[in-house]
Amino acid sequence: MSGTKIRVTVWNEFVHERELPEIAAVYPDGIHGAIREFLETNEDIEVKTATLDEPNQGLSRDLLENTDVLIWWSHAKQEEVTDENVRLVQSEVQKGMGLIALHSAHYSKIMRQILGTPMTLKWREHDTEKLWCIDPSHFLGWFGGGEVFRSGVTFRRGYGKIFYFQPGHEEQPIYRRPDIQKIITNAVRWAAPVYRVKEFPDNIHAEH
Amino acid sequence: MSGTKIRVTVWNEFVHERELPEIAAVYPDGIHGAIREFLETNEDIEVKTATLDEPNQGLSRDLLENTDVLIWWSHAKQEEVTDENVRLVQSEVQKGMGLIALHSAHYSKIMRQILGTPMTLKWREHDTEKLWCIDPSHFLGWFGGGEVFRSGVTFRRGYGKIFYFQPGHEEQPIYRRPDIQKIITNAVRWAAPVYRVKEFPDNIHAEH
């Protein structure tokens, strides 16, 4: 982190909220707007947003090098994120930038590339989920239909910390719930880099 | 292991089956008898049983030194197991004997001593449990009432491998289900010692 605040960028695909009136009713300023709103109430956090429809899909090296924690929501258009942007995000995570992947971003190109393997799932909608925090780094989801899911889970790749958090289906105002907001706020503070290197792998070229 | 067969001892408290007719109807030969019955169908496993009402609570150093895997079911009387027997079991586990603790044995004196901490839980009866095998060493239990539980979990202490498995409430013929029998049989083969030392810690006295 540079300075005293954690610099968060909330990246959102921002498709459903513009195309479907019932989703727009839930998130009139977009999911990114809703997340920014509650994060900004914290004195130690400052927030930018970015969306898929912006130039270069809202991403740039300069933006990410000045982002401590990237929050990522994507679903319908996640295959459209360019390979170049995927590598850009992966590179910054390996150098130390935190990443919080929300909901369907489990199957984003970015998560598949960063983890080296896809998290996959079957799903249905309109079921009840209960979240059990079984460890500070692991939330277990219980579903009414008989399933379980690792609904919150942490990873490390290179110097970067990654948190995947399942809740956030766009039809429900999940990100307006204080308990969910608390979890994401805590995750931001956890994922903020302690170390951030200029280059990763940071020794291989010097040595080879 | 000595010889070609895995030597299993099934230790059972054997209280409910003798005191309550409805439990006796489920397990006329005791829970230990039911477990012995399915384990003995495997050519690589030989089985003895022991119960709390036997001399010295069914336990002796000689028995345990000749046991590769001890299966333990206890509930109503588990506080009556003597401290000496607890230390005897702990000592053999540390030297390499496998231990499979079933159902309420999560809170047995033996498990509390071996783990160094109690596994605790709240419970109710007459609910549905679904078991999800999320990893070869971890079964997750889903309960109809909204809870989750680590229903199958492995530990190591010293040279010994330990498997705790939650299903097995005495009112239901759980141990007659082929899927449950398969899990316990697999656990026996996993917990059988690869190494077994004569003394544990096996170097401290020679060195001090």
Add this chain to the structure above:
Amino acid sequence: MSGTKIRVTVWNEFVHERELPEIAAVYPDGIHGAIREFLETNEDIEVKTATLDEPNQGLSRDLLENTDVLIWWSHAKQEEVTDENVRLVQSEVQKGMGLIALHSAHYSKIMRQILGTPMTLKWREHDTEKLWCIDPSHFLGWFGGGEVFRSGVTFRRGYGKIFYFQPGHEEQPIYRRPDIQKIITNAVRWAAPVYRVKEFPDNIHAEH
């Protein structure tokens, strides 16, 4: 934690420093005195000390209930710690008190009881150790003679966090090194309880 400071109690066997002039020269105020000295320079930490020769071996329920982190150095007399005191420490750790076990305390009665198994080792003196921090919760020791050792390692039992740290042989002024002091100070802040319960297991009696 109650209040704003982390309440540390440094418990020391305090035998070598009184019996051997060469050790007294290294630690004139005892190892506990040396540890207190550097910990007290931190505004967020307050320190008490206790030694084996004090009434009830320096331990009491009142002291431990008001201790956030217990630091423990023992060696020659560790078998003399009473079983009652071992259980007292174990109980508070399970309820949330942090524990930092130093050097030969790997084989203290307290660590053996809390872990459920002894950490054992072979050793020789007058070798060089290099410490590699391979993870925030794991320090690896490299020894000139060809050995490796997990010289810093964390555990959890119940609600309590435990840190074992190998360096600290009494003949060398290990605890006067700034790097070692930094590690122990960090460990105090890590081990300070986030949750501390009144009774552990905290639900079993109400339910049974």
Add this chain to the structure above:
Amino acid sequence: MSGTKIRVTVWNEFVHERELPEIAAVYPDGIHGAIREFLETNEDIEVKTATLDEPNQGLSRDLLENTDVLIWWSHAKQEEVTDENVRLVQSEVQKGMGLIALHSAHYSKIMRQILGTPMTLKWREHDTEKLWCIDPSHFLGWFGGGEVFRSGVTFRRGYGKIFYFQPGHEEQPIYRRPDIQKIITNAVRWAAPVYRVKEFPDNIHAEH
């Protein structure tokens, strides 16, 4: 696995052994030949080899779909492996094929892609390494110059098991040592798939 034997393919870059007489003297049949030689002495293992100079770099979908465990040695030319071949190997690992990456293959394109992050290191040659097996899935390397390294380490990605093993510098006849041969043979048996799926992620398309 299909049939009774584990089908191993040893892939070798095969550059040093052909270009440098001193390496050719150590491995006249190539590193892949030396590995095949000792693996073939096991009745439960059958071995093919493949090298970079063969058509399509020695790789094909048909070959890999009929390989239970792929052993991979690469160094000087590992950047030349095509992206298409990298994805082919990654895909089969995710579906269940085992992978054993040797020596400099820690930094192969394949390992970087499969792990989602590079393992990096600094090195020098002509030092002594001692291997400590600290866990069945973890070998720790001690080096005379004061370093440690996780010289044997396991990973899982999708359904596939991966073993990285550091020893194997081409100037030394490492793969002729019986202890090293035993470790690699054990790794082959461990990495052989228990499950192998036709498609991975094996449910996402059906559902999406």
